[in-house]
Amino acid sequence: MTQPLIRFQDVTKRYGHLTVLDNFCFDVTPGEKVTLIGPSGSGKSTVLRILMTLEPFQEGTLHLAGMSYHQDNGRGRFLASEAHLRQIRTHVGMVFQSFNLFPHMTVLRNVVEAPTRVLGLGRAEAECRGVDLLRMVGLSEKKDYYPSQLSGGQQQRVAIARALAMRPRVLLFDEPTSALDPQLVGEVLGVIRDLAHEHDLTMLLVTHEMRFAREVSDRVCFFDKGRICEQGKPEDIFSAPKEDRTKEFLGSIL
Numbered sequence: 285m286t287q288p289l290i291r292f293q294d295v296t297k298r299y300g301h302l303t304v305l306d307n308f309c310f311d312v313t314p315g316e317k318v319t320l321i322g323p324s325g326s327g328k329s330t331v332l333r334i335l336m337t338l339e340p341f342q343e344g345t346l347h348l349a350g351m352s353y354h355q356d357n358g359r360g361r362f363l364a365s366e367a368h369l370r371q372i373r374t375h376v377g378m379v380f381q382s383f384n385l386f387p388h389m390t391v392l393r394n395v396v397e398a399p400t401r402v403l404g405l406g407r408a409e410a411e412c413r414g415v416d417l418l419r420m421v422g423l424s425e426k427k428d429y430y431p432s433q434l435s436g437g438q439q440q441r442v443a444i445a446r447a448l449a450m451r452p453r454v455l456l457f458d459e460p461t462s463a464l465d466p467q468l469v470g471e472v473l474g475v476i477r478d479l480a481h482e483h484d485l486t487m488l489l490v491t492h493e494m495r496f497a498r499e500v501s502d503r504v505c506f507f508d509k510g511r512i513c514e515q516g517k518p519e520d521i522f523s524a525p526k527e528d529r530t531k532e533f534l535g536s537i538l
């Protein structure tokens with residue numbers, strides 16, 4: 285059996301008195317494309333933020349690409365050293381709702397900054413790869429522009445190229461189109477769709493775009509109150525959901 289690339293093992297995450305994940309268990313195999321759907325506040329983004337090591341958790345263990353880190357006896361601090369966390373982070377890229385590009389850097393600089401600083405790539409090599417990645421997202425001709433000169437959809441495509449430049453094993457997307465004008469959503473989803481179909485990258489997506497989730501996912505997980513209430517192939521979840529909560533949720537948005 286294929287070993288999981290990601291394993292949440294009995295992870296509990298609290299914010300004060302609010303328990304967001306309660307003994308959460310979740311495996312993702314290498315190359316799998318998994319979409320998390322569910323009501324607002326059900327804990328989907330928290331899963332991504334924990335994977336990105338942006339959030340400590342109180343109990344359980346996270347395994348990622350053969351490394352792991354643990355709970356801190358309920359205190360919710362990272363037990364791992366900063367160096368260990370950095371090492372885990374190099375395996376994970378994240379694309380946020382709000383692009384988060386460096387406004388004072390050109391598009392190409394945004395893409396090459398982390399590979400040169402963190403991975404130690406030479407500038408020429410990083411730039412060459414950066415231009416290739418910008419070509420892949422359809423933006424090589426904008427390499428010398430600044431983010432403020434781009435549309436939201438273009439900025440998000442740069443953010444995707446920037447995440448890929450670190451050669452992550454896992455790419456996380458947290459509602460990547462929810463900050464975009466409706467007419468710009470399609471171009472970003474198109475880039476992600478191509479990535480999903482053409483690369484063996486492991487991808488986890490939180491999205492409210494159900495048609496898109498159906499097209500790109502190997503597995504769809506319906507989240508409710510910090511647990512996976514139902515999961516399966518997209519055609520099963522969207523066409524024949526079994527759980528009442530899933531039916532209710534899909535009925536309210538489709």
Ligand SMILES: Nc1ncnc2c1ncn2[C@@H]1O[C@H](COP(=O)(O)OP(=O)(O)OP(=O)(O)O)[C@@H](O)[C@H]1O
Nearest residue numbers: 299302304322323324325326327328329330331490
């Ligand atoms: N920094 C924080 N401090 C306190 N509570 C938080 C914090 N971040 C998230 N929460 C709470 O944790 C719960 C889960 O949030 P999360 O963002 O993971 O939900 P979500 O399913 O991604 O929702 P949405 O679809 O609206 O983005 C929510 O009740 C939220 O209010």
